[in-house]
Amino acid sequence: MRFLFVFEGGAGAILPLVPLMQTVRGAGHEVVAAAHAEALPTLLGAGIPAVAAPEKSPTDYRVVRDGKLVPLDGDRDERAVVLGSIGARIALDSHRDLGDLVRQWRPDLVVGGPLAYAAALLSADLRVPYVAVEFGFAEPLNWHLATLEELRAQGAGALPEPAATLLLCPESLRPHAADPLMRRLPGEPMRYIPYSPAQPVEPWMHTRGTRPRVWISAGSRVSKAYALDHLTGLIDAAAGLDVELLIAAPDQLASEVGELPDHARVGWLPFDVLAPTCDLAVHHGGGSTMLGLAAHAVPQVVIPSVPEFEDYLAPLRRSGAARVLAPEDNTPANIVAACREVLADPSYRRAAARLRTEMSAAPPPNALVSRLEGIAAAAAP
Numbered sequence: 001m002r003f004l005f006v007f008e009g010g011a012g013a014i015l016p017l018v019p020l021m022q023t024v025r026g027a028g029h030e031v032v033a034a035a036h037a038e039a040l041p042t043l044l045g046a047g048i049p050a051v052a053a054p055e056k057s058p059t060d061y062r063v064v065r066d067g068k069l070v071p072l073d074g075d076r077d078e079r080a081v082v083l084g085s086i087g088a089r090i091a092l093d094s095h096r097d098l099g100d101l102v103r104q105w106r107p108d109l110v111v112g113g114p115l116a117y118a119a120a121l122l123s124a125d126l127r128v129p130y131v132a133v134e135f136g137f138a139e140p141l142n143w144h145l146a147t148l149e150e151l152r153a154q155g156a157g158a159l160p161e162p163a164a165t166l167l168l169c170p171e172s173l174r175p176h177a178a179d180p181l182m183r184r185l186p187g188e189p190m191r192y193i194p195y196s197p198a199q200p201v202e203p204w205m206h207t208r209g210t211r212p213r214v215w216i217s218a219g220s221r222v223s224k225a226y227a228l229d230h231l232t233g234l235i236d237a238a239a240g241l242d243v244e245l246l247i248a249a250p251d252q253l254a255s256e257v258g259e260l261p262d263h264a265r266v267g268w269l270p271f272d273v274l275a276p277t278c279d280l281a282v283h284h285g286g287g288s289t290m291l292g293l294a295a296h297a298v299p300q301v302v303i304p305s306v307p308e309f310e311d312y313l314a315p316l317r318r319s320g321a322a323r324v325l326a327p328e329d330n331t332p333a334n335i336v337a338a339c340r341e342v343l344a345d346p347s348y349r350r351a352a353a354r355l356r357t358e359m360s361a362a363p364p365p366n367a368l369v370s371r372l373e374g375i376a377a378a379a380a381p
Contacts, residue, residue, distance in 0.1 A: 001376050004107035006098075007035040008090055008116040009058060011042050011220035012288040016168055017113050017133055018046045019193040020365040027369050032105065034098055034118075045197050053097035053118075054090060061086045076181075076307055077142060084146020091117035091147075092154055095125070102126060109376040112162070114287075115139065117147060120159040129163040129379045131372060134185055136167030137174050137315070138287035140308045141183040163375045166190040166368065168291060170358045173315045181311045189362040194292040196271040205273050209244055211263060212279040212343055215271075215298070217248040218305065219286045230305050232257055234282055235264075237335035243343075246274055280343055282335070285309030285324075290316060297356040299348035301338045303330050320351035 003024050007014050014035060025031040025048070033043045037052035044050055062082075095118045102122060110130035112119025123130035151159070165187030167174075175182035216238055218231035231249060235257055238245055245264035249257065254266045275281075275296040283289050284305040290313070293300055300322035304310040310326065317324040323338040342348045 001108040001373065002030045002032075002105065003109050003111060003372070003376075004098075004102065004122070005031065005033040005048075005111045005113065006053075006094065006116045006119040006122065007033065007039065007113040008087065008094070008118065009114070010036070010039055012286050013114050013116075014039055014042050015195050015220070016135075016192060016288055016291070017111075018043075018048070018195045020111075020133070020190070020368070021048050022046065023365040024369055024372065027366075027373075029373075032101070032107075034094060034101075042197060046195070051098070051101055053101075054093035055097065056093070058086070058090070061089055076140075079307070080140070080142035080146040083143050084148075085150050087115060087117060087143070087147040088150035088154060088156075091121060091151065092156065094118035095121040098122065108380065109372060111372070115143075115147075117151065117159065120162070121156060123162075124157075124160050129375050130160070131375060132162040132165045132185075132187075133190070134165060134167055134187070135287040135291070136169035136185055136187065137182070137312050138169075139183040139185065140311065141181060143308075144183050163379075164188065164371065168192045169287075170294075170355065170362065172319060172355070172358055173294070175312060175315065179311075181308075190368055191362040191364045192291045192295050192359055193364065194272045194275065194295050196273075197268070199268065199270040199273070201270070201273060205270070206277065208277060209263075211242060211244045213246065213274075213277055214238060214241065214243045214339070215246050215248065215275065215278045215281040215283070215293070217281070217283040217286075217289050219284050219289065222249055222253065228253065228256060230284055230303075233330075233332075234284075234303065234335070235260070237332040238282055238339065239264075240332065240336045241339055243280075243339075246278070280339060282339060285313055287312075291359075294321065294352065294355045295359050297349070297352040299342045299352045301325070301335065301342055303335060319355060320347060321355050322348070 033048045033050045034053040037055045038057045040050050110119045110122050112132050119130045167187040177184050239261040247266040251267050278298050281293045281298050282301045285302045302324045313324045316322045
C-alpha cells in the first residue's frame with residue numbers, strides 16, 4: 001500500500017510521527033512525506049522519502065508586502081485570525097503543490113500530522129480516506145475555527161472527517177470537554193515515542209556528574225528571527241543555578257546565545273539520548289517538547305512563549321509533574337526559585353514517573369499499522 005504523510009510546521013510537528021512512518025515503511029508499505037522545504041532534511045535524515053510542499057517556510061506566510069512580519073502580539077482572537085489565515089494558505093499551497101505527485105503516485109491513505117489541513121483537502125480531492133494524528137491537547141479551538149473560515153472563504157468547501165484520529169497525548173493531560181479555549185478531539189491513543197535526529201554518542205552523555213543535569217529548550221525552530229530572546233532569557237535565568245546545563249539549539253546559534261556559565265553545553269543535542277539523564281527541563285511549552293520530557297519522566301519548569309501554551313498546559317500543572325509560570329511571573333528570580341523547588345521536591349519526580357507509566361500503556365506505532373491498513377483496504381475499489 002501507499003501512505004502519504006502530510007505535515008504543517010517544523011520539526012516539532014514532524015519528529016513525533018517519525019516512529020510511525022518508519023514502522024509503516026518497515027511493514028513493507030511505500031511511504032512519502034510532504035512538508036515545508038526547510039523541513040526536508042529532518043525527513044530525509046530519518047530515511048523517509050519526502051517532497052517539498054509547500055516550498056515556502058512557515059515564516060514566509062507571515063511576511064507582508066513591505067517585508068515585515070504580520071504581528072502576533074494581539075489578544076487570543078486577533079492571533080487566531082492571523083494564524084487561521086496562515087494555516088489555510090499553507091494548506092491550500094500544499095494541496096496545490098502535491099497535485100502532480102498524487103496524480104502520478106496515488107496514495108491509498110493520507111495521514112495528516114498536527115494541524116495539517118491539507119490532508120483533508122487531498123482526501124476529498126483523491127477520494128481516499130485520511131487519518132489525522134494530533135497532539136490531542138495543543139489544538140486551540142479559535143485557531144481551528146479561524147482556519148476553517150479562511151478555507152471556506154478561499155472556496156475549499158467542507159472538509160471530510162478523518163476515518164480515524166490518533167492522539168499522542170495521555171488522557172490525563174488532555175483538556176476538559178468544558179474548556180471553551182481548547183479543542184477536545186475524539187480519538188484513540190498512540191504512544192508518544194521521542195525521536196530526534198541521530199547524533200554521535202559521546203561518553204559524557206551517559207556520565208552523570210555531581211551537579212543536577214538541566215535541559216533548556218525554546219523549541220526546534222529557534223533562530224535569530226524566532227524565539228532566540230526566549231532561549232537566552234531561559235539561559236540567563238538558569239545561570240544562577242549550580243547545575244549542568246544542556247542547551248538545545250541549532251549548532252549555528254551556539255555563538256548567538258551569549259556567554260555561557262561553567263558546566264554548560266549548547267548545540268543540536270540528541271534529545272532521546274540525553275533526556276533520560278536529566279533531573280529537570282526548563283522550556284517554552286511546545287507540545288512535542290513537553291510530551292518528550294513526560295515520556296522520559298523528567299520534571300519540568302515551563303515558561304510559555306505564547307498565551308495559548310499557558311491554556312493547554314493547565315493539566316500538566318495539575319498533574320504535579322511541572323511548574324508552569326504565568327506571564328506576569330516570568331522573571332529570572334521566579335524561574336530560579338521554581339527550578340530549585342522542582343529539583344528539591346521529590347513529588348515532582350514521582351508525578352513525572354506516573355505520567356511516563358500512563359504514556360507507556362498506550363499502543364505503540366507498530367500496534368496501529370494494521371489499523372491503518374484496514375482503513376485503506378476498506379476504501380479500495
